[in-house]
Amino acid sequence: LTESFYKRALRDRNFYYFYLTESGPLQIWVSTIHNTDDLNKVKEPTGIFIIGKLWDAEYISDINNMAGCEYSLVRGSSGDFNTEEYNLSMSFPLRDWNEVIVGYAVFNKSLNFVENYVLLSRVSYFLFVLLAIVLLVISFWSFHRWFDKPVKQISMSLKENDMRHIEKLKHEKNELGTFANIVDKFYSQKKELEEAKAKAEESSTLKTSLIANMSHELRTPMTGIIGFSEMLKDMLQNSEYTEVIQNILDSSRRLMRTLDSILNLSIFESGKMNRKNIKMEIIDAADETKSIFKQYADLYKDKNLECKYTNEGNVKVYVNRYLFSEIITNLIDNAIKFTKEGSVSVSVHTVMNKENKKFAVISVKDTGIGIAPEHQEIIFQEFRQVSEGYNRTFEGIGLGLSLCKKMAEFMSGKIFISSELNKGSEFSAIFPLVIENIPVSVTPKPESEVIETKKEVTTEEYISQRKGDILVVEDNQVNLDLIKVYLNEICNIDSTRDGFSAIQLASAKKYNAILMDINLGPAMDGLKTAKEIRKIEGYEHIPIIAVTGYSTEDDRKRILDEGLDYHIPKPFSKNHLIDIVRKFIYHN
Structure with a gap:
C-alpha cells in the first residue's frame, strides 16, 4: 500500500x-x-x-x-x-x-428461442395475409353484389332519368330496395316539378315577351302621335285647336307613363332586376336631375308653375342611370300633376348620418294638394291611391311611388315623404354618396336658378353646321316621316325601310351617322344590319344610334353590347333627338 x-x-x-x-x-x-x-x-x-x-x-x-x-x-x-x-x-x-x-x-x-419465434411469426404472417386476401375477395364480391351494383343502378337511373334500371331492385326486401322505391318516387315528383317549372317559365317568358311586344307596338305608333301632335301645337299656336292638341299630348304621355310602370313592375316581379345584369355606374346626380326637370318644365309650361332648381355642387352617386332617371321622373311628374298653382322645387344636396356617412339627397317639393298622415303609407303600395274608386280625383294606376320605392331600395337607397294636407308635399330620394378627390379647378359650383321653358330649335342656329349626312333605317313610315321632319333642318337625310337596302346605301355612300330601328322584320333586323354595316370599310367607328320601341334596361344593354353606340327609346322628343344627333355628328 x-x-x-x-x-x-x-x-x-x-x-x-x-x-x-x-x-x-x-x-x-x-x-x-x-x-x-x-x-x-x-x-x-x-x-x-x-x-x-x-x-x-x-x-x-x-x-x-x-x-x-x-x-x-x-x-x-x-x-x-x-x-x-x-x-x-x-x-x-x-x-x-x-x-x-x-x-x-x-x-x-x-437467443435460439428468437429464431423459433421469427420462424413462427413468418408462418403466422403468411397465414394471416392469405386469410386477409380470402376475406377481401369475399368482401369485395359481397360489396359488389349487395351494395355497389345496386347503387350504380340507382346512380345510372338518376343520371339518365330512366327508372328501368332499378325495376328489379324495387322488389328487393332490404334497405336498398326501400331506397330504390324512394328514388323512384323522388324521380316522379321531380319530373312533375320540372314540368310545372317549365310551364311557369314558359308562362313567364310569354308574359315578358307579351309586355315587351306590347311596349314596342305601343311605343312605335305613339311616337308618331306625340311627335306630330307637338308639331301641330307649334304650328297652331293661339288657335282654337291648341287645347285639343294639348289634350292629345297629355293623354299620350299618360298612356306612356302607365306603360312604363307596368313594364317596370313586370321586370321586378319576374326577378330579372338583379345586380348581375343591371349596369351600375357613377353619375352626376345634379346634372341628371336638372336635365329631367327641364324636360318636365317645358312639357307643362302651360300650367305657369314656378320651377326652382338648386344644387350644392359635386354630388355623385353609384346607381343605375335608367332606374335613377325613372325615380326622379316619377317624383317630378307627380309634383307637377298634383300642383295646380304655386311652385315646384327640386334640390340636390348632401346630408350626413350619425355614423358620419354622407348621402346624396334629391328632394322634390311642391305646393300641391298634400297627403294626409293616414294615407302616407298606402301610396307606396302597388295599385293604391289616396283617392280610389269611381269618384277618385286624379288619374293613374297607383304604381309610380311603389316602383320608386322598389328601385331606390334596389340601389341601396330610400324614399322619404314629408307632407301636409292642402299645403304641399316633399319627396326625398336618398342614395349613398360617392366621394372623389376632384381638383378644385374643375369642381362644379353650387347653383340656384329658376328653370325656364326650353325654346324651340331654329334653323338659323344650325344653318352654319348643315354638313352632316345621315342614314335613317325605319320600317314604320309615320316614324320615318317624323324623323325626317325633325332632322331636315340640321343634316341631309337618306332613308330606307329594310336592312338590305341600308347595307347597299352604306356601301355606296359614307354617312356621318346612322339611325337604326331594331325591329325591321325577320330576315334582317337592326342588330344584324348594324353588324354588316360595321364590316364596310370606313364604318368601323361611324356612330350607329338605335331608335327603337324596345326600351327596357335589358333591351338597352343588349343593343349596346351588340356594338351600337347609343339607345334612344320611342317616343322621343324633337329636342332630345336633335341634341343626340348633333353630339355624334358635330362633336364626335
Missing part, C-alpha cells in the same frame, strides 16, 4: 480496479471509513476498507446460473469479440490501477 494508494483513496473515497491473474480477474474495491454521523463522507475518514474478490470458476458459475449466460475473459484492450446470430452479448471493461483497460468480461446469452 503505497502513498499514492492512500492519496487516491482519500480523494475518490470509493473506487475499484482489476488485476489479471492465472486464476481469473481479481477485483479490488476500496472505500474510506467514516463515523455514522458523516453519511455523506464530508469529514476526514477514520480508516480505509479494502475488499478483494477473485472471479474464479465458482464465482463465474454462480453468475452463469443466476443470469443464464456464459462467461468468458478476453484479454487486451481491443474490444473485438465475435458474436453469433441469435446470440446476445454484453461486455464489461476491466480497468487496472491506472484506468487502463486490460481486458473484457464477456457474457453471452443464446
Whole structure:
C-alpha cells in the first residue's frame, strides 16, 4: 500500500480496479471509513476498507446460473469479440490501477428461442395475409353484389332519368330496395316539378315577351302621335285647336307613363332586376336631375308653375342611370300633376348620418294638394291611391311611388315623404354618396336658378353646321316621316325601310351617322344590319344610334353590347333627338 494508494483513496473515497491473474480477474474495491454521523463522507475518514474478490470458476458459475449466460475473459484492450446470430452479448471493461483497460468480461446469452419465434411469426404472417386476401375477395364480391351494383343502378337511373334500371331492385326486401322505391318516387315528383317549372317559365317568358311586344307596338305608333301632335301645337299656336292638341299630348304621355310602370313592375316581379345584369355606374346626380326637370318644365309650361332648381355642387352617386332617371321622373311628374298653382322645387344636396356617412339627397317639393298622415303609407303600395274608386280625383294606376320605392331600395337607397294636407308635399330620394378627390379647378359650383321653358330649335342656329349626312333605317313610315321632319333642318337625310337596302346605301355612300330601328322584320333586323354595316370599310367607328320601341334596361344593354353606340327609346322628343344627333355628328 503505497502513498499514492492512500492519496487516491482519500480523494475518490470509493473506487475499484482489476488485476489479471492465472486464476481469473481479481477485483479490488476500496472505500474510506467514516463515523455514522458523516453519511455523506464530508469529514476526514477514520480508516480505509479494502475488499478483494477473485472471479474464479465458482464465482463465474454462480453468475452463469443466476443470469443464464456464459462467461468468458478476453484479454487486451481491443474490444473485438465475435458474436453469433441469435446470440446476445454484453461486455464489461476491466480497468487496472491506472484506468487502463486490460481486458473484457464477456457474457453471452443464446437467443435460439428468437429464431423459433421469427420462424413462427413468418408462418403466422403468411397465414394471416392469405386469410386477409380470402376475406377481401369475399368482401369485395359481397360489396359488389349487395351494395355497389345496386347503387350504380340507382346512380345510372338518376343520371339518365330512366327508372328501368332499378325495376328489379324495387322488389328487393332490404334497405336498398326501400331506397330504390324512394328514388323512384323522388324521380316522379321531380319530373312533375320540372314540368310545372317549365310551364311557369314558359308562362313567364310569354308574359315578358307579351309586355315587351306590347311596349314596342305601343311605343312605335305613339311616337308618331306625340311627335306630330307637338308639331301641330307649334304650328297652331293661339288657335282654337291648341287645347285639343294639348289634350292629345297629355293623354299620350299618360298612356306612356302607365306603360312604363307596368313594364317596370313586370321586370321586378319576374326577378330579372338583379345586380348581375343591371349596369351600375357613377353619375352626376345634379346634372341628371336638372336635365329631367327641364324636360318636365317645358312639357307643362302651360300650367305657369314656378320651377326652382338648386344644387350644392359635386354630388355623385353609384346607381343605375335608367332606374335613377325613372325615380326622379316619377317624383317630378307627380309634383307637377298634383300642383295646380304655386311652385315646384327640386334640390340636390348632401346630408350626413350619425355614423358620419354622407348621402346624396334629391328632394322634390311642391305646393300641391298634400297627403294626409293616414294615407302616407298606402301610396307606396302597388295599385293604391289616396283617392280610389269611381269618384277618385286624379288619374293613374297607383304604381309610380311603389316602383320608386322598389328601385331606390334596389340601389341601396330610400324614399322619404314629408307632407301636409292642402299645403304641399316633399319627396326625398336618398342614395349613398360617392366621394372623389376632384381638383378644385374643375369642381362644379353650387347653383340656384329658376328653370325656364326650353325654346324651340331654329334653323338659323344650325344653318352654319348643315354638313352632316345621315342614314335613317325605319320600317314604320309615320316614324320615318317624323324623323325626317325633325332632322331636315340640321343634316341631309337618306332613308330606307329594310336592312338590305341600308347595307347597299352604306356601301355606296359614307354617312356621318346612322339611325337604326331594331325591329325591321325577320330576315334582317337592326342588330344584324348594324353588324354588316360595321364590316364596310370606313364604318368601323361611324356612330350607329338605335331608335327603337324596345326600351327596357335589358333591351338597352343588349343593343349596346351588340356594338351600337347609343339607345334612344320611342317616343322621343324633337329636342332630345336633335341634341343626340348633333353630339355624334358635330362633336364626335
